[in-house]
Amino acid sequence: MADASLAPVALLAMLPVLASLWKQGPCLQQGWGGTEPFWRFCYSDLAVGVQTADAERGITAYLSGDVPLDQPPLTGSVVSLIAGLGPGTGALATQRWVLGVWAVLALVALVLMAWWVRTTPDHRGDALQVALAPVAALTILLSPDLLGVVLATGGLWAWSRRHPALAGALLGAGLMARTYPALLLLVVAVQAWRTGRERELPRFGGAALAAAAVIALPFLILSPGTITRSWSAWFDAPAGLGSVWYLPTLAGSPWPASVLTAVAVLGVLVAVVLAALLVLGAPWAPRLGAVALLAVAVVLISGKSFPVQTSLWLVPLVALAGLRWRDHLVWALAEAVHFMAVWLYLSGLQNPDKSLPPGWYAVALLLRVGAVGFLAVRAWQTATGPGDDTDDLETSERQAFDALI
Numbered sequence: 001m002a003d004a005s006l007a008p009v010a011l012l013a014m015l016p017v018l019a020s021l022w023k024q025g026p027c028l029q030q031g032w033g034g035t036e037p038f039w040r041f042c043y044s045d046l047a048v049g050v051q052t053a054d055a056e057r058g059i060t061a062y063l064s065g066d067v068p069l070d071q072p073p074l075t076g077s078v079v080s081l082i083a084g085l086g087p088g089t090g091a092l093a094t095q096r097w098v099l100g101v102w103a104v105l106a107l108v109a110l111v112l113m114a115w116w117v118r119t120t121p122d123h124r125g126d127a128l129q130v131a132l133a134p135v136a137a138l139t140i141l142l143s144p145d146l147l148g149v150v151l152a153t154g155g156l157w158a159w160s161r162r163h164p165a166l167a168g169a170l171l172g173a174g175l176m177a178r179t180y181p182a183l184l185l186l187v188v189a190v191q192a193w194r195t196g197r198e199r200e201l202p203r204f205g206g207a208a209l210a211a212a213a214v215i216a217l218p219f220l221i222l223s224p225g226t227i228t229r230s231w232s233a234w235f236d237a238p239a240g241l242g243s244v245w246y247l248p249t250l251a252g253s254p255w256p257a258s259v260l261t262a263v264a265v266l267g268v269l270v271a272v273v274l275a276a277l278l279v280l281g282a283p284w285a286p287r288l289g290a291v292a293l294l295a296v297a298v299v300l301i302s303g304k305s306f307p308v309q310t311s312l313w314l315v316p317l318v319a320l321a322g323l324r325w326r327d328h329l330v331w332a333l334a335e336a337v338h339f340m341a342v343w344l345y346l347s348g349l350q351n352p353d354k355s356l357p358p359g360w361y362a363v364a365l366l367l368r369v370g371a372v373g374f375l376a377v378r379a380w381q382t383a384t385g386p387g388d389d390t391d392d393l394e395t396s397e398r399q400a401f402d403a404l405i
Contacts, residue, residue, distance in 0.1 A: 012131040013114065013132075014107060020140050023138075024042045024141055027047065028099070035351060039344075041343050050083050050091075051091045055079060056084060059080045062077060064223055070230050070233065072178060074176035099141055102140075106146055110131055113153045114128075126322075133328075138336065144177075145178060147178075148178025152180065152184055152316075156292060159188050168204040168208035172209060172212040175208070175212055176212055183271065184296075186295075187288070188288070189205075190279045191279055191288050194279045235257070237257060237260075237305065238255075241307055241342055242307050244365070247362055251358075260304045267298060267301070270302065271295040274298060278291055278383055286384065287320065289320020290320075290379040293320070293376065293379040296317060321378075321382060323375070327378050338365060338367065340364075341361050
């Protein structure tokens with residue numbers, strides 16, 4: 001994709017960003033407090049976290065441990081930096097500022113990821129599935145997950161372009177923004193053995209460790225507890241919304257946190273084993289994106305929580321895996337149903353007269369989990385089926401994108 005093609009991509013990527021801003025409209029006007037954001041589908045962890053953690057005190061306060069953002073260190077640093085540069089005229093003004101800046105960054109991130117998808121060697125994906133992703137419109141302003149997603153996507157692209165040090169550095173930085181890039185580090189390592197690139201792994205792993213260490217160093221000096229705050233809280237956390245393990249909670253019999261932690265760890269092990277079986281057992285080296293999609297989908301399905309914003313992790317992986325639009329839209333429809341159901345269910349917890357019954361929320365939850373499982377199955381089929389199941393994509397779906405450039 002030539003540089004000149006970035007303009008139409010940016011125009012297309014503006015659509016999910018504008019849709020997300022429009023969805024945030026009621027909260028941008030009236031704030032994110034109370035139950036109204038749930039009814040109006042505009043609740044945002046990003047906006048609420050900025051206020052409750054007093055993030056407008058800036059990055060210096062965050063590094064010293066005085067801004068308790070419940071985020072991994074790199075993500076918390078970026079959010080507190082943006083908040084600290086805001087107008088400083090009140091909490092609502094700071095929240096509006098952060099979401100406005102994040103919308104601009106989201107546009108840049110979508111364009112970058114679309115370009116990386118389109119320029120991945122050998123198995124170029126459909127960049128439109130990133131630039132026009134319906135799930136992006138639902139999630140990009142809900143949380144700062146996008147920072148980890150763009151770093152992880154860049155790492156996969158760099159590895160495919162045979163830049164192991166850059167790939168490791170991006171995935172190492174991504175690990176300090178979100179946890180799932182750790183899984184991608186393992187996926188890349190297995191793929192390297194299949195494709196004869198194992199000699200590049202020392203540079204890849206060394207760069208990942210170096211990037212993580214550089215980001216962690218200021219925290220080790222000023223506030224060591226900040227590094228592990230969000231990760232340590234995970235061990236004692238109960239089942240969260242979106243997870244299949246939340247169904248016992250809906251039934252009034254929640255599982256102990258220790259059991260859920262064990263199940264989630266087992267899910268990670270299953271994901272790694274399945275990824276290894278796919279890479280080593282396929283008749284040819286599968287797409288890296290397909291293996292990554294399989295592994296991440298399994299971890300999400302088996303995890304302790306599966307909030308709506310984590311679905312953003314899958315957007316570039318669906319495109320890199322070579323899945324078709326029909327697969328993408330099946331998943332997006334399930335995500336949209338769950339998106340509406342979860343906010344109605346949460347608002348009903350505070351106002352039973354207007355609640356979505358737990359049984360209906362369970363249906364929406366299972367629909368979404370089933371759709372993510374469907375993506376995992378399609379990733380496996382695409383990677384192992386005849387012709388990699390992508391020939392038509394190369395000649396038809398990408399033509400629509402190429403016509404724009």
